[in-house]
Amino acid sequence: MQERKVNNIVCRCEEVTEQEIRDAIRKFNLTTVDEVKRLTRAGMGLCQGRTCGSLMEKILSEEINKKVSELLPLKKRPPVRPIKIKLLAKKERESE
Amino acid sequence: MNKTADVTVVGGGVIGCSIAYYLAKKGADVIVVEKNKGPSFGASGTNQGACPLQLFEPPVLELARQSLKLYKNLSEEIGYDIEYDNVGALVCSVDEKQYSDMKKHVEKKKKQGINVRLIEREELLKLEPTLGENVVVGVEEWESCGVNPFKVNYGFACAARRLGARFLFSTEVGKIEKDKDKVTSVATDKGKIITNFLVNAAGAWSPQIGKMLGLVIPVKPRRGQIIVTEPTPLNKRWRCISDADYLLTTAFDLKATEVSKDKRIKLGVAGVYLQESTGNWTIGSSRDFADYNTNVTMQTIRYIAKRAIKFIPKLKDVSCIRTFAGLRPFCYVDGLPILSKVDNPQNFVIATGHAGEGITLAPITGKLISELIVENKTSLPIDAFSFSRFKNAYLQNLG
Numbered sequence: 001m002q003e004r005k006v007n008n009i010v011c012r013c014e015e016v017t018e019q020e021i022r023d024a025i026r027k028f029n030l031t032t033v034d035e036v037k038r039l040t041r042a043g044m045g046l047c048q049g050r051t052c053g054s055l056m057e058k059i060l061s062e063e064i065n066k067k068v069s070e071l072l073p074l075k076k077r078p079p080v081r082p083i084k085i086k087l088l089a090k091k092e093r094e095s096e
Numbered sequence: 097m098n099k100t101a102d103v104t105v106v107g108g109g110v111i112g113c114s115i116a117y118y119l120a121k122k123g124a125d126v127i128v129v130e131k132n133k134g135p136s137f138g139a140s141g142t143n144q145g146a147c148p149l150q151l152f153e154p155p156v157l158e159l160a161r162q163s164l165k166l167y168k169n170l171s172e173e174i175g176y177d178i179e180y181d182n183v184g185a186l187v188c189s190v191d192e193k194q195y196s197d198m199k200k201h202v203e204k205k206k207k208q209g210i211n212v213r214l215i216e217r218e219e220l221l222k223l224e225p226t227l228g229e230n231v232v233v234g235v236e237e238w239e240s241c242g243v244n245p246f247k248v249n250y251g252f253a254c255a256a257r258r259l260g261a262r263f264l265f266s267t268e269v270g271k272i273e274k275d276k277d278k279v280t281s282v283a284t285d286k287g288k289i290i291t292n293f294l295v296n297a298a299g300a301w302s303p304q305i306g307k308m309l310g311l312v313i314p315v316k317p318r319r320g321q322i323i324v325t326e327p328t329p330l331n332k333r334w335r336c337i338s339d340a341d342y343l344l345t346t347a348f349d350l351k352a353t354e355v356s357k358d359k360r361i362k363l364g365v366a367g368v369y370l371q372e373s374t375g376n377w378t379i380g381s382s383r384d385f386a387d388y389n390t391n392v393t394m395q396t397i398r399y400i401a402k403r404a405i406k407f408i409p410k411l412k413d414v415s416c417i418r419t420f421a422g423l424r425p426f427c428y429v430d431g432l433p434i435l436s437k438v439d440n441p442q443n444f445v446i447a448t449g450h451a452g453e454g455i456t457l458a459p460i461t462g463k464l465i466s467e468l469i470v471e472n473k474t475s476l477p478i479d480a481f482s483f484s485r486f487k488n489a490y491l492q493n494l495g
Contacts, residue, residue, distance in 0.1 A: 031133050038136065038141065038250075072133060077419055078418075078419050082415035082417050083415060083416050084416070085323070085379075085401050085411045085412050085416055086405065088397055088416055089402040089404075089405055089412070090398075
């Protein structure tokens with residue numbers, strides 16, 4: 001692969017660089033985006049990978065020579081957007 | 097081609113990887129078989145990483161104590177930062193009626209040799225301004241720690257690999273072959289492994305492995321749900337705060353939680369509020385049985401959120417960024433782990449049933465199981481965790 005600058009920020013929330021992601025994939029033989037997330041914190045911030053997820057997939061697919069479509073997708077969990085704890089704590093219906 | 101190993105470990109979670117590491121350290125040739133694509137796809141990757149010593153009771157307490165000692169130098173030992181965080185633990189009550197119980201808790205813990213201190217309301221609020229007006233009394237202790245559970249799991253796996261252990265991911269056990277009273281080989285979808293020992297560290301899935309040998313391992317998946325928040329400024333003194341009700345819902349007292357009229361207790365909601373060094377909070381947790389379902393439920397999340405605000409009111413204006421749930425291997429006979437050989441097959445070893453305590457107990461479990469296999473004796477007594485303790489329970493069930 002062509003040598004290039006890899007200190008680009010991939011995850012803006014947690015400030016994780018492309019190099020950190022590539023290093024982690026190589027060091028731990030990672031094969032899933034979830035693992036990249038767990039070991040680098042990329043995708044663990046406010047946006048939960050909604051911005052950087054596809055970049056992480058692309059980097060991983062390059063590193064392990066697989067198509068993006070062959071990768072296990074990043075596990076999605078609620079909430080869809082950040083939500084205040086006090087709203088989570090609120091009763092949905094009066095009957096409850 | 098067939099592979100051969102001294103020990104085959106089923107399960108690449110924190111327990112399986114710890115066992116692999118301590119075995120490899122003793123020179124054993126180990127293969128770890130994991131059906132997922134990597135480590136931490138079960139309970140090891142869906143927890144808070146809190147190890148609050150004062151919440152443990154004998155006989156597990158001694159395991160926890162020794163495990164915490166191993167954690168202290170683990171980063172150095174395995175050459176990888178597991179983010180050991182000396183957060184201590186504060187158990188806190190928001191219920192006037194629990195005051196005398198908390199006093200008893202302190203006396204009991206002192207007798208157990210844990211350096212606890214009872215702190216009255218005024219001092220609590222002064223030392224930790226994020227605590228709410230509702231708090232009644234607290235008990236602190238500083239032997240407890242937090243760790244990054246992913247890093248513990250990967251750290252053990254990498255250290256084991258450096259010592260020669262092999263890992264087969266995306267590999268499922270199909271059949272276990274026996275000759276008389278010994279396991280001879282394990283058939284997987286990636287080929288056969290001829291092995292001298294077989295370890296079942298498959299966590300919530302360990303009953304399925306037992307079943308292949310005709311053994312009933314009395315473990316079922318218990319679901320725990322957790323909320324993750326955005327970062328906030330670090331707490332002044334305590335970053336691991338437990339609800340005193342925790343003792344009520346985690347102890348083996350399913351009856352008490354079942355008959356309770358309080359919906360929250362019924363759902364097993366009692367929190368450990370852990371602020372990571374990054375400032376993020378993980379707010380746990382709950383205990384319910386939903387087979388292998390790892391979804392979160394709105395009702396439980398609501399009770400967890402509501403309860404958290406009682407302890408730490410400022411959390412109400414903090415954003416939840418994620419929720420998740422994990423499956424704890426829960427022994428439904430007595431709630432204790434199973435760390436044991438069995439009579440038949442005699443080279444089959446069980447290491448499961450850690451329930452919500454797998455992270456705390458991972459290092460000591462690996463150490464003890466490696467001793468059990470290599471030396472046939474352990475440096476701590478593990479009779480209380482023997483598989484043979486279930487014989488009577490079975491007979492009762494049958495009768």
